[in-house]
Amino acid sequence: MENIDFEKFKKLFLQEADEQLEIMEKAVMQLEENGEEREIIDEFFRMAHSLKGSAGSMGYTPIANLTHEMENVLDKLRNSPGILSDDIIDLLFISLDTLKHLRENVEKGLPETENPEIDHLLQRFGEITSKDSEKKETDIDKKIYLTSQELKNLKEKNQEKNVFFICFELIHQKEMQSMVAFLVLNNLKDEGEIIKTYPPHLDEVEGDLPFFSMLICTEKQTDEISRVIGQSLENEEFKIYTLEDIENGKSGEYFQEVKESFSQRGESRESIRVDIEKVDQLMKLVGELVIDKERLLEISKGIKANSRDNLEAQALLQTIPHVDFIATELHESVMDIRMYPVGSIFKRFPRLVRDISRQTGKDVKLKFSGEDTELDRTILQEVFDPLVHLVRNAIDHGIETPDRREKEGKPSQGLLALNAWQEENNIIIEVKDDGAGVDPEKIKSRALEKGLITAKEGEEMDSESLLELILEPGFSTSETVNDLSGRGVGMDVVRTNIEKLDGEVEITSQPGEGTSIKIVLPLTLAIVQALMVREKGNDYAIPLSAIFETILVNKNNRREVIKTVKSREVVTWREQVIPLIRLGEFFQLGNSHEEGFLIIGGVKGRMVAIMVEGVIGEQEIVVKSLGDFMGKDKLFGEIPGISGATIKGNGEVALILDIQGILKSFKKGGDSVERQSTGC
Amino acid sequence: MGKKILIVDDASFMRLNLRNILESQDYEVAGEATNGNEAIKLYKETEPDLVTMDITMPEKDGITAMKEILEIDSSARVLVISAMGQEAYIKKAIVAGAKHFIVKPFKKDNVVQVIEKVLNGG
Numbered sequence: 001m002e003n004i005d006f007e008k009f010k011k012l013f014l015q016e017a018d019e020q021l022e023i024m025e026k027a028v029m030q031l032e033e034n035g036e037e038r039e040i041i042d043e044f045f046r047m048a049h050s051l052k053g054s055a056g057s058m059g060y061t062p063i064a065n066l067t068h069e070m071e072n073v074l075d076k077l078r079n080s081p082g083i084l085s086d087d088i089i090d091l092l093f094i095s096l097d098t099l100k101h102l103r104e105n106v107e108k109g110l111p112e113t114e115n116p117e118i119d120h121l122l123q124r125f126g127e128i129t130s131k132d133s134e135k136k137e138t139d140i141d142k143k144i145y146l147t148s149q150e151l152k153n154l155k156e157k158n159q160e161k162n163v164f165f166i167c168f169e170l171i172h173q174k175e176m177q178s179m180v181a182f183l184v185l186n187n188l189k190d191e192g193e194i195i196k197t198y199p200p201h202l203d204e205v206e207g208d209l210p211f212f213s214m215l216i217c218t219e220k221q222t223d224e225i226s227r228v229i230g231q232s233l234e235n236e237e238f239k240i241y242t243l244e245d246i247e248n249g250k251s252g253e254y255f256q257e258v259k260e261s262f263s264q265r266g267e268s269r270e271s272i273r274v275d276i277e278k279v280d281q282l283m284k285l286v287g288e289l290v291i292d293k294e295r296l297l298e299i300s301k302g303i304k305a306n307s308r309d310n311l312e313a314q315a316l317l318q319t320i321p322h323v324d325f326i327a328t329e330l331h332e333s334v335m336d337i338r339m340y341p342v343g344s345i346f347k348r349f350p351r352l353v354r355d356i357s358r359q360t361g362k363d364v365k366l367k368f369s370g371e372d373t374e375l376d377r378t379i380l381q382e383v384f385d386p387l388v389h390l391v392r393n394a395i396d397h398g399i400e401t402p403d404r405r406e407k408e409g410k411p412s413q414g415l416l417a418l419n420a421w422q423e424e425n426n427i428i429i430e431v432k433d434d435g436a437g438v439d440p441e442k443i444k445s446r447a448l449e450k451g452l453i454t455a456k457e458g459e460e461m462d463s464e465s466l467l468e469l470i471l472e473p474g475f476s477t478s479e480t481v482n483d484l485s486g487r488g489v490g491m492d493v494v495r496t497n498i499e500k501l502d503g504e505v506e507i508t509s510q511p512g513e514g515t516s517i518k519i520v521l522p523l524t525l526a527i528v529q530a531l532m533v534r535e536k537g538n539d540y541a542i543p544l545s546a547i548f549e550t551i552l553v554n555k556n557n558r559r560e561v562i563k564t565v566k567s568r569e570v571v572t573w574r575e576q577v578i579p580l581i582r583l584g585e586f587f588q589l590g591n592s593h594e595e596g597f598l599i600i601g602g603v604k605g606r607m608v609a610i611m612v613e614g615v616i617g618e619q620e621i622v623v624k625s626l627g628d629f630m631g632k633d634k635l636f637g638e639i640p641g642i643s644g645a646t647i648k649g650n651g652e653v654a655l656i657l658d659i660q661g662i663l664k665s666f667k668k669g670g671d672s673v674e675r676q677s678t679g680c
Numbered sequence: 681m682g683k684k685i686l687i688v689d690d691a692s693f694m695r696l697n698l699r700n701i702l703e704s705q706d707y708e709v710a711g712e713a714t715n716g717n718e719a720i721k722l723y724k725e726t727e728p729d730l731v732t733m734d735i736t737m738p739e740k741d742g743i744t745a746m747k748e749i750l751e752i753d754s755s756a757r758v759l760v761i762s763a764m765g766q767e768a769y770i771k772k773a774i775v776a777g778a779k780h781f782i783v784k785p786f787k788k789d790n791v792v793q794v795i796e797k798v799l800n801g802g
Contacts, residue, residue, distance in 0.1 A: 176781075234797070
């Protein structure tokens with residue numbers, strides 16, 4: 001193998017191995033929880049089998065050996081039901097860990113060394129598989145698999161026709177069994193359309209084939225099909241099932257409807273693997289294209305006015321809307337590629353929860369919901385570590401020991417839920433437990449002790465604000481410090497990481513009932529729809545997701561719209577009283593004006609009305625980070641109310657307003673907060 | 681009265697063997713051909729109900745001969761006879777229109793069964 005090719009193969013191998021390991025891990029978890037389930041064992045077996053195959057052809061002998069033994073044990077599980085034991089489960093877990101370790105070594109390019117651990121594992125597997133020495137055929141996955149969707153399509157497409165599932169075993173015919181099956185298949189080809197067969201490529205099979213099955217779609221009735229099969233089969237029984245039989249689960253052990261969710265093995269879906277860097281590059285280019293597109297739109301406005309007689313200019317004007325359309329579509333398509341189901345990180349948790357529960361002596365049931373919710377892949381990756389931390393915390397500090405839970409009249413098994421859902425332009429991921437909850441009073445005293453708040457502040461804070469203190473640096477209420485969590489560096493890091501993603505962390509808790517921590521994330525970061533507004537000669541972009549309404553303010557309605565309550569200006573909007581911020585004053589750009597537009601915006605139920613001089617219009621903006629310039633100890637320092645910048649159609653820079661940040665600085669200190677001038 | 685069957689095989693031992701089996705079941709042997717060309721010629725002359733066709737033969741192999749027979753008479757019923765391990769040939773024959781197959785070495789019962797099936801089938 002050429003070196004380059006080898007690297008390519010290796011990369012592919014590693015990618016696939018990750019998937020296979022993940023599915024196998026999920027399978028062991030399910031086996032442990034639900035006992036022997038044929039479907040799971042089969043899936044597990046297939047994964048071990050393909051990993052063995054690819055490891056073998058790559059020359060990774062230890063992986064191949066270990067998966068081979070796993071395969072044997074799984075095969076035994078299939079053939080002798082009832083032998084699944086804790087021992088086997090443990091052994092499978094350890095093997096998966098070892099496989100992961102071996103996989104790491106492959107990635108790092110470490111040489112294979114003698115590994116006594118593997119030898120020991122192989123030996124243990126050997127003991128289990130040799131307990132009764134009955135030899136089985138190696139590969140006996142005889143099923144035809146069809147996803148629920150495929151089944152549905154089949155039904156819909158063939159309402160006029162019959163779909164039959166046909167299967168037979170060759171008991172009397174011992175020689176050239178595959179020929180018999182081939183003959184049957186060939187004769188049936190004239191009767192209808194063959195949809196699937198087991199084995200899939202019969203013409204490549206030679207010799208023994210004790211079993212054959214197929215799905216056929218035909219205009220003929222059962223008796224005719226029976227007759228055709230009967231001509232080719234000597235003394236062998238065969239079975240014909242209809243679609244209805246299949247749906248009613250009568251189709252026997254040789255047919256299986258697979259639920260798409262278990263794993264998208266995707267015979268029905270074609271997919272290719274693409275390096276994430278390539279997608280990111282594509283995204284970048286699309287971002288540039290969107291900027292150019294906005295420029296074109298800007299330029300076309302000028303052309304419109306000036307050159308009605310110029311044919312070329314008119315042609316250009318006709319082309320630009322199309323470019324606009326295509327760029328938007330392209331952007332959406334690329335975004336879609338980057339979207340990934342949250343379930344892809346959820347599925348890494350069962351193992352973690354199991355381990356932590358064991359270490360802490362707790363009994364925890366893990367539940368998921370909303371695994372299909374999609375999120376930008378980059379964000380998703382960044383969320384994993386914070387989630388791990390939250391899950392650890394929940395088990396370690398939240399959920400009580402079984403004894404204690406029983407004393408408190410709760411079920412001894414604690415419940416931990418990972419939920420995800422979309423709320424407008426945000427994706428929420430929630431870690432929720434039914435544990436002890438957090439006592440605001442305890443937080444208060446701890447915060448006082450640590451000097452995070454003064455006694456006076458403590459008095460004034462409501463329980464919601466007190467809970468938020470958990471997210472402050474250096475806060476930890478756990479009395480014991482262990483190696484899992486509670487090292488005092490926790491929640492603040494979670495918050496910092498989430499805020500880096502433009503997200504938020506929210507805590508709610510009921511003492512005795514449990515805690516919910518929500519991570520609120522933007523759907524995507526790169527390109528957003530925004531309203532462009534103008535103030536004191538500067539343009540600002542406000543993400544449309546944060547805007548509810550714009551209201552024109554002139555001298556006629558001014559007094560009606562803007563009121564003063566307790567020397568603060570407010571706006572009554574849909575029966576809510578919301579605070580008013582004059583953008584020019586907020587950024588200290590100069591005196592206020594009495595006419596203009598009110599932008600009614602809000603994030604998560606907290607509203608604000610922002611007064612600006614003018615509204616320019618809606619536009620797609622490409623978000624450029626100012627992270628290198630803004631923030632503590634950076635060139636511009638911390639600037640509340642600005643989340644980034646964008647390039648306008650005319651090539652100039654506009655700042656992006658951060659409604660959440662404005663709300664925050666407003667809430668903290670009202671008008672007294674120190675602000676820097678941000679004209680550009 | 682018994683149906684007419686044409687035996688095609690280059691080995692006389694095989695032809696004899698088949699003849700004995702067929703005659704014991706009251707079938708009439710329409711003729712014996714030793715290669716594909718002879719088979720086609722005899723098929724035209726005797727118009728048998730069934731042909732047992734060996735695959736590997738000199739001059740013209742069984743599959744080619746079968747195809748030509750099917751061109752002459754699309755309702756011709758041909759069952760191919762082949763040695764163990766010649767799956768590929770049998771598959772080819774099946775695709776080309778063979779009604780069934782028999783594997784050498786064969787057992788009498790098996791041959792009888794297959795022939796009955798083919799003769800009774802459509």
